[in-house]
Amino acid sequence: MEQKTILIADDETHILNVLSIKLQNAGFRIIAVEDGADAYEQARVTRPDLIITDYQMPLLSGLELCSKLQCDPVTRDIPAIILTARGFSISESDRQSRNIREVMTKPFSPREILDRVHHLLAESDVREETAVGAHESD
Amino acid sequence: MISHEFCQAFLPTFATWAEPWCRLGFWLSLWDDQAHRIDPTGVRNVFWDNLYDYSDRFQQRIRQVARRAQQGNRVTAELDGLGNTIVIALPVRHRHRVIGSLVACTMTDDALNNETFARFCSVYEVDRLVFERLATECSHCQTSQRQAHIDLLDQQVQSLSTAALTTRDVHDLSTHLARVYEELHLIYRVGMEMTVFKPSETHFAELCEELTAGTVVRNVAVVLEPPPGAGTQPTVICSGPLTATSSDLAKLYQQVRDLPRNADPAFVLNAPQADEAFNWTSGWLEQLIFCELSRKDRRFGGILAINHEHHDDFASYEIQLLNAIAERSSAFVESVHLYDDLERLFIGMLHALVSSIDAKDPYTCGHSQRVAWLSRHLASLADVPAERCDRVYLSGLLHDIGKIGISESVLRKTGKLTDEEFKEIQQHPAIGARILQGVPNVEDLIPGILHHHERVDGTGYPNSLKIEEISLLGRLVGLADSFDAMTTDRTYRKARPITTATDEIQRCAGTQFDPELADLLLQENLEDIGEQLAKIAEQPIRPALWSGPSETRGGER
Numbered sequence: 001m002e003q004k005t006i007l008i009a010d011d012e013t014h015i016l017n018v019l020s021i022k023l024q025n026a027g028f029r030i031i032a033v034e035d036g037a038d039a040y041e042q043a044r045v046t047r048p049d050l051i052i053t054d055y056q057m058p059l060l061s062g063l064e065l066c067s068k069l070q071c072d073p074v075t076r077d078i079p080a081i082i083l084t085a086r087g088f089s090i091s092e093s094d095r096q097s098r099n100i101r102e103v104m105t106k107p108f109s110p111r112e113i114l115d116r117v118h119h120l121l122a123e124s125d126v127r128e129e130t131a132v133g134a135h136e137s138d
Numbered sequence: 139m140i141s142h143e144f145c146q147a148f149l150p151t152f153a154t155w156a157e158p159w160c161r162l163g164f165w166l167s168l169w170d171d172q173a174h175r176i177d178p179t180g181v182r183n184v185f186w187d188n189l190y191d192y193s194d195r196f197q198q199r200i201r202q203v204a205r206r207a208q209q210g211n212r213v214t215a216e217l218d219g220l221g222n223t224i225v226i227a228l229p230v231r232h233r234h235r236v237i238g239s240l241v242a243c244t245m246t247d248d249a250l251n252n253e254t255f256a257r258f259c260s261v262y263e264v265d266r267l268v269f270e271r272l273a274t275e276c277s278h279c280q281t282s283q284r285q286a287h288i289d290l291l292d293q294q295v296q297s298l299s300t301a302a303l304t305t306r307d308v309h310d311l312s313t314h315l316a317r318v319y320e321e322l323h324l325i326y327r328v329g330m331e332m333t334v335f336k337p338s339e340t341h342f343a344e345l346c347e348e349l350t351a352g353t354v355v356r357n358v359a360v361v362l363e364p365p366p367g368a369g370t371q372p373t374v375i376c377s378g379p380l381t382a383t384s385s386d387l388a389k390l391y392q393q394v395r396d397l398p399r400n401a402d403p404a405f406v407l408n409a410p411q412a413d414e415a416f417n418w419t420s421g422w423l424e425q426l427i428f429c430e431l432s433r434k435d436r437r438f439g440g441i442l443a444i445n446h447e448h449h450d451d452f453a454s455y456e457i458q459l460l461n462a463i464a465e466r467s468s469a470f471v472e473s474v475h476l477y478d479d480l481e482r483l484f485i486g487m488l489h490a491l492v493s494s495i496d497a498k499d500p501y502t503c504g505h506s507q508r509v510a511w512l513s514r515h516l517a518s519l520a521d522v523p524a525e526r527c528d529r530v531y532l533s534g535l536l537h538d539i540g541k542i543g544i545s546e547s548v549l550r551k552t553g554k555l556t557d558e559e560f561k562e563i564q565q566h567p568a569i570g571a572r573i574l575q576g577v578p579n580v581e582d583l584i585p586g587i588l589h590h591h592e593r594v595d596g597t598g599y600p601n602s603l604k605i606e607e608i609s610l611l612g613r614l615v616g617l618a619d620s621f622d623a624m625t626t627d628r629t630y631r632k633a634r635p636i637t638t639a640t641d642e643i644q645r646c647a648g649t650q651f652d653p654e655l656a657d658l659l660l661q662e663n664l665e666d667i668g669e670q671l672a673k674i675a676e677q678p679i680r681p682a683l684w685s686g687p688s689e690t691r692g693g694e695r
Contacts, residue, residue: 017312018319109323110316111352 004121005029005046009039009065010054010083015106019052022110023117036060040068043075049121052113055084063090066098079120083108144230144237145176147302152177155298162287163279165243169204169227171236185269185276186243193262200241203227207239212292218261222246222281228292230299240295242288244279317354321459324352328463332470338362339375341470345463346377354447355427355456356380361391362431362439365475372439380444382422390419391440394428403461404429408451425452429464433472441467485532492535495542499549502538505622508671510534512618513586515667519658520614530614533586537615540570540587564599567591586611590619595649605652613652617643617659620650625668636664 006028010016013034020030031046033039037059043051051069053062060068062082069075081102082090090103102116148168156166156177165186168177189196199217206213207227217223223245229236249255250273259266279287328345342360349358357378364371372391374384382390393415394405405428410416416423427443441464446452492506513534517527541549544566548559555563570587574580589612592598594605605613624639634642640660647656 014312014315017308018316021309021312022316107319107322109320109352111320112323 003027003029004049005031006117007031007033007039007042007046007048007051008053009033009036009051009057009062011035011057012054015054015083018110019113022114026114026117028117036062036065039065040075043069043078044072047074048078049124050117051078051080052117053080053082055082055086055090063094063098066100070098077124079124081113081116081120142170144232144299144303145170147306148238148299149177151298151302153182155294156182159242159291161277163244163246163277164287164291167200167241168238169201169207169241170238171208173201173205173208175201175204176238183276185245185272188272189262189264189269193264196262200225200243204239204241207241208236210236214288217243217258222249223258224284226288226291228295230295232299232303237299240291242291244284245273246281246284247278248281249278250274320352321455324348325459325462328466332466338471338474339373342375342467343377345467346375349443349463350378353456353459354450355443355452355460356445356447357443359387359391359442359444360431360439361388361442362471363437378444380422382419382444386419386422387442390423390426391428391442394426394442395430395437395440404457404464406452406457424449427452427457427460429460431464431468431471433468436472436475438468438471438475440464488532488535492539495539498541498546504674505626506535506538507674508622508626509537509615509618511674512621512667512671513614516614516618516655516659519662520610520655522610529582530586530611532580533583533611534615534618536570536574536580536583537587537590537619538566538570539573540566540568542573543569564591568600583611585609586615588612590615592616593650594652598650608652613655617651617655620646621659622671625671636668640664 006023008016008019008023008030009032010019011034016032016034020032024030031042031048033042034057036053036057039051039053040060042048051065053065055062057065062084066080066082069078069080076099078099079101080099081104082100083104083106084090085106090100094100095103101120104113104116145168152166152168159166160182165183166177167175167190170176190200203213203215203225204227207229210229210231212229213225213227215225217225224243226242226244228240228242230238230240250270255270255273256266259269327348331341331344339362342362346358346360349355355378357376357380359374359376359380362373362375364373372388374387374391376384376387394407397405399405405426407413407416407423407426407428410419410423410426424445425443426445429441429443431438431440441460443452443456443460446456489507493503496502496504496506510531511534514527514531517530518524522530544562548555548562551559567588567590571584574584574587586609588600589603589608592601592603592608592612593616594608594613596602596604603612608616621639621643624634624642625636627633643651643656643660647653
């Protein structure tokens, strides 16, 4: 199986470091950026398999990032996990309209994040296989 | 180890940043703190690389310079015999320690003077013609620039090594941070889980799983002492791939529990093979932390952390974490025990109260207990949820409490009652309800006491309620009360046989009794029910055992 790429966006660099190392050790290729705007650029160029993003970032927030990704056909299908330090949760409608698969709060358990990552990527694989199967005649 | 890390940090990019220096006329090599060369040799500079490969003396010379640099100062020297050819060694420092050095060699344009070059080649025992050609092919350094270049190189080496080692530090820090997050998350979870009321065993099973998954502890076992009067076998709950059996774990617990610990909150053993007392574990025990679960004078059990994930010793991190969890768990267990104690006390008091009333009439001794049991049994048949069934039991237990307000002469009369006497007896449901009014936490039981003499056709007492107005409690207790009354001796008549009781219930279903409940009762094996009820008779006052009837004592009615 080819190596999967995960894009991580967070303006808190210690979070970037903790997550990068945890996921790199698990065999993923990591692209780490410090803002939602950079994340959008990188997502379009590198087409990662998964995005983990913070909620609050200076130029473009996690929620806005996910909106932009959703609107862009290039990035529409990339699943996203939002990590938030906010005191209150993200509404269900906000989540649904932006293809946000998971919302997790900080401080998080790195092990749990890894679990969810595996889970979401497995889901994506299944979806891809069925899509490929359906288009076999093409 | 730092030197090793220096190599690891530096080497990957070495070729990249050595290359421009090569073009400037500098040959570079990296050395560790033992004066071993660590950069990969590759043909970057035809002259110096070949010289290094072919001349042992040159290698020695370079090594010597590297060793000198370990003292901490920059070394600059001329290579024997060849003017304007110098070797420079730059010590690499990290946190006030020299962890290696960079050795550079360079020659200037005018170094290829015939005389001196010939001497150089003979000193280093290399072929002059070959090396002369090589020397012309490689880059040379300009004399006027040399010092500036050396200073620049020095600076670059220092900043690159700092950067490389800082990256390593960040990596370590992040790994450690991830671990701390994991433990923090664990403590939050454990704290929250313990506010939810669930059986101790479930809680501890989940706790063990969390600990083995989220920390460096490979196996976790929780051993709980049996509650007083419940035998001597401790309960063992564990998680992890350990091959030891439950009895092994119980034995280990018992062994460490009694060891003197002075003021230490935890018992830690990192090398059991050194202690004879633990030889019986024959290999499965590598590292151990034991924390007691106790509050004040009461000991509930203990938590055992067995074996470190990486076969390391357990350190204060794990000990503190386990202690914190043990403390929290102890408080939890104490709460559960206190709650259980209170509940037992409550039930016990009720039994005492009720028995004192029933005892006025020797024939009704045990009646309330029997009605309680039967009411609960009927409730479970009627799909009442388990927690509510316990309340039905209590309501049944208290249903005749109002009789305390009825005169004994009426209660114990053997003949038929007069109208007045009958009116008096009919007070007892209302009296009972009044007694319980205002007692906290028993409000939900009152309908069973108040309604147990109502009849579904509206001809009962005290309020002539019809079926839809009579509470479920009232209908359950009423049926149970009647059944027990029919099947036991009374002052006014002997007990009726079961068949008569069955007919009676059938006959009165729809008038006296709720037809659905009557149906449920009639579908049971009534001989069995009769036997179970008989066992409850003449019980010494004892708290209810929720699982069913108690052991037999004394004779049957």
